[in-house]
Amino acid sequence: MTVTEAQIEALQNDPYITESTKQSAISAYHQLGPDGAGEAYEKAQAERDSHAQGDQANRDETARAEKALDAQQAPAPGGVGVNKSDEVLDLAKPALDFFSRWADQVWNRMPDAPAEKIEPGKDIRDKFAENADLDFRKFLADAEELANARQTLDGTRTDATAAVTTLFQDWQGDGAKAAKAQYEQHIQPGAQDLLDQVDGAAKLIPETMTHIYTALKTKVDEVLKLRVDEIATAPLYLANQVVEVAQGKIESPDRLLDIAQWLDTACPGNNLCDRLRDDNCGLTDENKDYAIGAAKQWLNGPFAAEFGQRYDSFKGLCATATDTINTHFQTLSRFLEGYAKPNSVAGTGSGGGAGPVAPDVSGMFASVGGAGAEGAARSVVSAHGGGFTAPSGVEVDASTGTASADSGASDETTTASASLSDLGAHVLDPDGQAHGVEPDQSSVDGQLGAAPGGFTVDPLGAGQQAGTMPDGTSGFGGMGMGMGMGMGMGGGLGGAPGGDQQRPGSQHRLGDDVFEARGTGNRISGSLDDESDRPVRNEGGGR
Numbered sequence: 001m002t003v004t005e006a007q008i009e010a011l012q013n014d015p016y017i018t019e020s021t022k023q024s025a026i027s028a029y030h031q032l033g034p035d036g037a038g039e040a041y042e043k044a045q046a047e048r049d050s051h052a053q054g055d056q057a058n059r060d061e062t063a064r065a066e067k068a069l070d071a072q073q074a075p076a077p078g079g080v081g082v083n084k085s086d087e088v089l090d091l092a093k094p095a096l097d098f099f100s101r102w103a104d105q106v107w108n109r110m111p112d113a114p115a116e117k118i119e120p121g122k123d124i125r126d127k128f129a130e131n132a133d134l135d136f137r138k139f140l141a142d143a144e145e146l147a148n149a150r151q152t153l154d155g156t157r158t159d160a161t162a163a164v165t166t167l168f169q170d171w172q173g174d175g176a177k178a179a180k181a182q183y184e185q186h187i188q189p190g191a192q193d194l195l196d197q198v199d200g201a202a203k204l205i206p207e208t209m210t211h212i213y214t215a216l217k218t219k220v221d222e223v224l225k226l227r228v229d230e231i232a233t234a235p236l237y238l239a240n241q242v243v244e245v246a247q248g249k250i251e252s253p254d255r256l257l258d259i260a261q262w263l264d265t266a267c268p269g270n271n272l273c274d275r276l277r278d279d280n281c282g283l284t285d286e287n288k289d290y291a292i293g294a295a296k297q298w299l300n301g302p303f304a305a306e307f308g309q310r311y312d313s314f315k316g317l318c319a320t321a322t323d324t325i326n327t328h329f330q331t332l333s334r335f336l337e338g339y340a341k342p343n344s345v346a347g348t349g350s351g352g353g354a355g356p357v358a359p360d361v362s363g364m365f366a367s368v369g370g371a372g373a374e375g376a377a378r379s380v381v382s383a384h385g386g387g388f389t390a391p392s393g394v395e396v397d398a399s400t401g402t403a404s405a406d407s408g409a410s411d412e413t414t415t416a417s418a419s420l421s422d423l424g425a426h427v428l429d430p431d432g433q434a435h436g437v438e439p440d441q442s443s444v445d446g447q448l449g450a451a452p453g454g455f456t457v458d459p460l461g462a463g464q465q466a467g468t469m470p471d472g473t474s475g476f477g478g479m480g481m482g483m484g485m486g487m488g489m490g491g492g493l494g495g496a497p498g499g500d501q502q503r504p505g506s507q508h509r510l511g512d513d514v515f516e517a518r519g520t521g522n523r524i525s526g527s528l529d530d531e532s533d534r535p536v537r538n539e540g541g542g543r
Contacts, residue, residue: 017044028041068091092219106299109243111246136212140205168180253283
């Protein structure tokens, strides 16, 4: 083949080709001319392909991941878009491989070890997977159930209003007047509040899923951009050689000479290449020490600065995504907990009639169990995937579900995820008490709404005692939506699967979750705020 001058210049600047191979190709070009240098040039290209094989594969995989990410659609009702958060997160694999390889092969092997080694499993892959296992389809199915329930409730209210209107046309007297006042002042407004709450939740859940998907997609997109072929002008194969020199593993003068000129360029002020050539490539103790010093200078300087910055950016992206997702879940949680759902039970109201009573949901709440070292994080799994991990320094009270933290504890590791099956339990009164009921009848041991700590939700209801919710009911729809006068619903909307399900490798039952009440307000800005403000019923009959 005929070799051009441009090809020779490109070869000289290629970090994947050793210095000795470069010099052979350059000499052949000058001595034999463009037509005679083909063999030496092809040898140099073969060496380049061998050294660059891993980086090339990683680069190609990154390009495919970016293309697939661009083609993804946000989850939406009707089966549109991605189904689970893993479909988004899995596309970051090339970047996670990049960080893992550089951490294992270079960062953790530096002779002057960095302050903190990087464990690829825990610090990279597990950290990135904090938002894994969120099932968008199940959340959207809950929203669809709520939308259907809203239509049913509206029809029931319309029928009841018509029946009551007819009744009061025929029924006269003081009793009729009192009954009509009770209906118009308490039952009818409560029914409207319930309709508003169900309608708001049906709209807010899909919006929340869109926000969460956007946070995940941004996280993956930005992490993929952190992946590069070279750190501080060195590809991984060359950085490995520099580490060996820094460790004193200098096998031959020829191998040292292969990286000497690159080291002199990467760390201006060194003249390792000239020293070796002046001594006929002799490996004197002085030259060895000089080479070790030059290698450490690059590792502790340009390499540590660039890789450390990229790794810090990686951690920052993970923390930002987790905080954003937490905020949206907490906002959804606060919206859902703003309504107290009564249930009609005979014999508890005034005059022996039916009165509003919160259902016994003690079986739906389970405290975080398991002991561990002081400051160790506790993790539980929610019905629709994901988990809440208490950050280091945070203790969760097993009896109340509230969390306490040291003033300096970081919450970067906190993740919150749930389904409506979890979040629906929040519609009980925040203090765990319903209007017209003795505290011990509806108490949930102080778990519900114990701000600022939080509470533990077990929507599957395993281990229920007598008098608790029956099997097959859980979450939002599991509790009766009583509107008085015998009207009620209990459909187990958003109900989770069987109570003994577990995620592989986890000691926690599906359905356990912890929320920390850190959101502000009952609505997501820009979504439901456009509707007219409505009072939130926190206790039966009150506004």
